[in-house]
Amino acid sequence: MTFVSDQNERPLYSSADVEDYFALLKPRVMSLVIFTAIVGLLVAPGAVHPLIGFTAILCIAIGAGASGALNMWYDADIDAIMSRTVNRPIPAGKVTKQEALAFGLVLSAFSVLTLGLLVNWVAAGLLAFTIFFYAVIYTMWLKRWTPQNIVIGGAAGSFPPMIGWAAVTGTITIESVILFLIIFLWTPPHFWALALYKKGDYQEAGIPMLPNVKGERATQNQILIYSLLLAAVALAPALLGFASYAYGAAAALLSAGFVFYAAILWRKDDLVEMKKAARKLFAFSLVYLFAIFLVLAADMGATKVLGSMI
Amino acid sequence: MSELTPEQTEELKKRRRKRSIALALVLGALAILFYAVTIVKIGPAIFQRPL
Numbered sequence: 001m002t003f004v005s006d007q008n009e010r011p012l013y014s015s016a017d018v019e020d021y022f023a024l025l026k027p028r029v030m031s032l033v034i035f036t037a038i039v040g041l042l043v044a045p046g047a048v049h050p051l052i053g054f055t056a057i058l059c060i061a062i063g064a065g066a067s068g069a070l071n072m073w074y075d076a077d078i079d080a081i082m083s084r085t086v087n088r089p090i091p092a093g094k095v096t097k098q099e100a101l102a103f104g105l106v107l108s109a110f111s112v113l114t115l116g117l118l119v120n121w122v123a124a125g126l127l128a129f130t131i132f133f134y135a136v137i138y139t140m141w142l143k144r145w146t147p148q149n150i151v152i153g154g155a156a157g158s159f160p161p162m163i164g165w166a167a168v169t170g171t172i173t174i175e176s177v178i179l180f181l182i183i184f185l186w187t188p189p190h191f192w193a194l195a196l197y198k199k200g201d202y203q204e205a206g207i208p209m210l211p212n213v214k215g216e217r218a219t220q221n222q223i224l225i226y227s228l229l230l231a232a233v234a235l236a237p238a239l240l241g242f243a244s245y246a247y248g249a250a251a252a253l254l255s256a257g258f259v260f261y262a263a264i265l266w267r268k269d270d271l272v273e274m275k276k277a278a279r280k281l282f283a284f285s286l287v288y289l290f291a292i293f294l295v296l297a298a299d300m301g302a303t304k305v306l307g308s309m310i
Numbered sequence: 311m312s313e314l315t316p317e318q319t320e321e322l323k324k325r326r327r328k329r330s331i332a333l334a335l336v337l338g339a340l341a342i343l344f345y346a347v348t349i350v351k352i353g354p355a356i357f358q359r360p361l
């Protein structure tokens with residue numbers, strides 16, 4: 001907490017409320033992280049003590065929040081331009097940049113060390129890498145530099161189920177890599193759909209999103225390609241035999257829906273129609289990811305519970 | 311500082327107090343967490359100490 005600052009125009013006392021600090025953690029992103037990490041923890045073979053599991057989820061959530069704070073520290077200049085982000089604590093003038101930086105660094109260190117000491121160091125290493133990847137590789141480097149920013153940056157958001165898995169097993173395996181890939185391939189169509197109907201915002205902020213750089217047509221094409229890849233990977237757990245065919249059927253149905261919305265978007269040339277289709281795909285993509293992981297957890301959870309009862 | 315009205319100073323103090331309480335709660339929870347996990351990890355062996 002910075003009470004004294006070397007810049008004269010800065011207030012001498014921090015005026016931040018506790019809620020402002022909480023907002024730095026990006027609670028809405030955090031909820032998705034918590035959800036996917038819990039699924040990773042549940043579907044991993046074996047079991048951990050509930051308190052250890054709780055500790056792992058807590059550390060992953062705090063680590064994700066810390067990278068959110070670091071992102072807001074670095075991106076304060078562009079957050080102040082876009083309507084979607086202008087009310088974040090730093091552009092709103094509630095928290096200073098230095099406070100956000102200190103907050104993010106302290107929480108990063110504490111979440112990684114706590115996860116390592118109380119759970120295991122494979123999970124802690126993955127969490128540290130995730131924070132580094134999101135704060136440095138994505139935020140500082142890729143986001144403002146390449147229209148492929150979210151493809152690679154999306155990897156940061158794909159790690160939580162893998163960390164949850166590693167918290168139980170202490171390993172990285174093909175199954176946890178597939179959980180990673182599902183989110184990784186889901187991210188580009190999800191964000192490009194958003195970028196299609198928020199193109200103006202990103203234009204003003206000078207962020208090289210795909211629609212701004214390569215145009216709508218190229219974005220629509222890429223969304224369709226990623227949707228097909230996503231559909232294939234979403235089926236992999238059933239095909240590789242670590243989830244049941246019931247999961248496979250549900251995944252096939254959901255993926256068909258995803259590809260359907262992507263195909264509708266792909267066919268639109270009229271700008272207004274296209275933005276409408278992009279909104280629909282964006283909304284469905286949220287339902288899709290939530291449903292896929294929920295079904296996976298229910299499926300593998302049921303198998304585990306049944307197995308332990310026999 | 312000199313431009314702040316007494317009300318503003320009061321408000322800042324109130325917020326600082328809120329932040330301090332939040333930090334104390336977080337640190338307390340962290341200590342309890344480490345204690346609880348230690349017990350869980352050592353398990354029943356915690357009673358098997360040489361007399």
